[in-house]
Amino acid sequence: MPAKSMSRSAPIAVTVDTVASSMLTVQTSGMGFIDITRETAKFLTEIAAREGALTVFIRHTSASLTIQENADPSVLADLMTVLDRLAPQSFSWTHDTEGPDDMPAHVRTMLTATSLHVPVMAGRMALGTWQGIYLIEHRARPHMREVVLQFVGKAG
Template sequence: MRQASGTLTVTAPRQGLHLITDAVAAWVADQRMSEGLLTLLVRHTSASLLIQENAAPAARRDLERWLARIAPESSDYEHDDEGPDDMPAHLRSALTAATLSIPVLDRRMRLGMWQGIYLCEHLRSPRRREIAVHLMGE
């Protein structure tokens, strides 16, 4: 059994879902493990990770609109240290995921045909986000 770990840094230019599948796949391939389990952790409380439809841009846009509706910006929140989008960002993160676990086989993630990995940026301004990656396998 081997292990590999590292950090992927992603720049999110705007609020929304940003496809990161290719960057994660490249990191997995570089580890040269034929099979194992990949764990991803976004190291922030106002961003999250999702596995979701990656072929139809409308699906991504619908998800972005849904998140905005379910946790809208409002002056009603007490927590606004970074501005009016701060607390909604935390709520949207709570609705999605900070971690993902993905099986690896033949040095490739076992995602479905239409699945992609997204960094969900919940703040409006551009951000650099860190994703801790860990692969355990052979």
């Protein structure tokens, strides 16, 4: 079915003059979603990002990243329920050296993402109204997680 209407803004072309990186360290309190949107936006403000691309990358195999709704917390609760069903701790996993939540955490990471790409336009992430960036802790106990933030584009 063809679209009823379609429009596009004028292209913005810039010369890349900046590659800026920062390590975001997040202390988790166990399984769940942690909103890192504000801290990520703060990084862009600090480097005076204008136009470009932001990469968000987590340096772990038992925690992951996602862009998800940030308005209704029941969405995050339902997503945890789905992950529990897809990768249950009660399954007879072969890899259980670090506990019953270790292998399910690896599966959950595989099902979600270890990196995100977010366009930056006019100094802001081009996220939709209800979108936020989340670190998802898949382990039951607290962990210190490292997230690399890297902007490539025009700044200043």
